[in-house]
Amino acid sequence: MAFSLKGVAYITGAGSGIGQYAAYSMARQGVRSFALLDRNPVTQTVQHLKKTYPDVKIKEIEMDVGNEAAVNDSVEQTVKEFGRLDYALNNAGIGGALDTTDKIEKEDFERVMNVNMMGVWLCQRAQIRQMLKQAKWSDSYRAYRGSIVNTASMYGKVGPTLPATAYCTSKHAVVGLSKADAIQMGPRGIKINALCPGYVLTPLVQSTMNKGSVMDDERAKVPIQRFASMEEIGDIVAFLHSDASSYIVGSSLVADGGFTIA
Structure with a gap:
């Protein structure tokens, strides 16, 4: 089915990468009100949205x-x-x-967990509290009070081939958090899902390709022989927020080009 998005979007990590392209995709589907959040400026995202959609309203935080x-x-x-x-x-x-567990320092492990796990939990808690106060966005049986998507990783489903112990642990936690809250919040009208992308061609990954880096070895393990574009992952975010995915609740949707099944 075709779908459109008409409500208010709140996106963390919106200054680049998946967050940036999720904003673009959601705007293509009709969103015109955005809260864009990042530790760094979201200037590029804002400029693109305002140029492409003159009626867009953006709150930068x-x-x-x-x-x-x-x-x-x-x-x-x-x-x-x-x-x-x-x-x-x-x-x-x-x-x-x-680093593997025997080498990583406690403060480095905690830093990853604080951003990737605790940060998601804090955001989701605040969002749930707000969504419980508001009515569903329509009278349709497909409608919800709100929809939450948490960016996990394919390494939230399987162990990493790289020594990314802290990252893998944090993303498994995001998947578990999404499932647990989806069970409790689904009956109360809030849809929660996790997105588990594989390697994505962010600017950082692109800069290392074809230089004999480990990323070239990782790409060779993907059955379709390429990494995802940022636009592809952004489109999945828009889909998970839409009525087209109204029966997808508590999922950890894997988009990895087949990496984890090879």
Whole structure:
């Protein structure tokens, strides 16, 4: 079915990568009200949206997702600006050191967990609290009070081939959090899912390709012999927020080109 998105979107990590392209995809499907959040400026995302969709309204918020007060305030600001919060993408995350457990320092492990796991939990908690206060966005049986998508990873489903212990642990936690809250919040009208992408051609990954890097070896393991474009993953986010995915609840949707089945 064709689908459109008409509500208010809240996206962390919106300054680049998946967050940026999710905003573009959601705008193509009709969203015109955005809260865009990042620790870094979201200038490029904002400029593209405003140039392509002159009627778009954007609330820019600089935020560390590990800061509880800042997260709660960001949701309050979004609702004050737009009246409600319909679609949330909890996407901010870091890779961390490529070390095994015997080598990684405690503070480095905690830093990854604070952003990738605790940051998602803080955002999701604030979003749920708001969504429970608002009515469904339509009278359709497909409608919800709100939809939340958490960016996990294919390494939230399987163990990594690289020594990314902290990252893998954090993304497994995101999958578990998404499932647990989906069970409790589904009956209350909030749809929650996790997205588990494989390798994506972000600017950082692109800069290392064809230089004999480990990324070239990883690409060779993908059955379709390429990494995902940022646009492809952004489109999946839009789909998961749409009525077309109304019966997808608590999933950890894998989009990895077949990497984890090879």
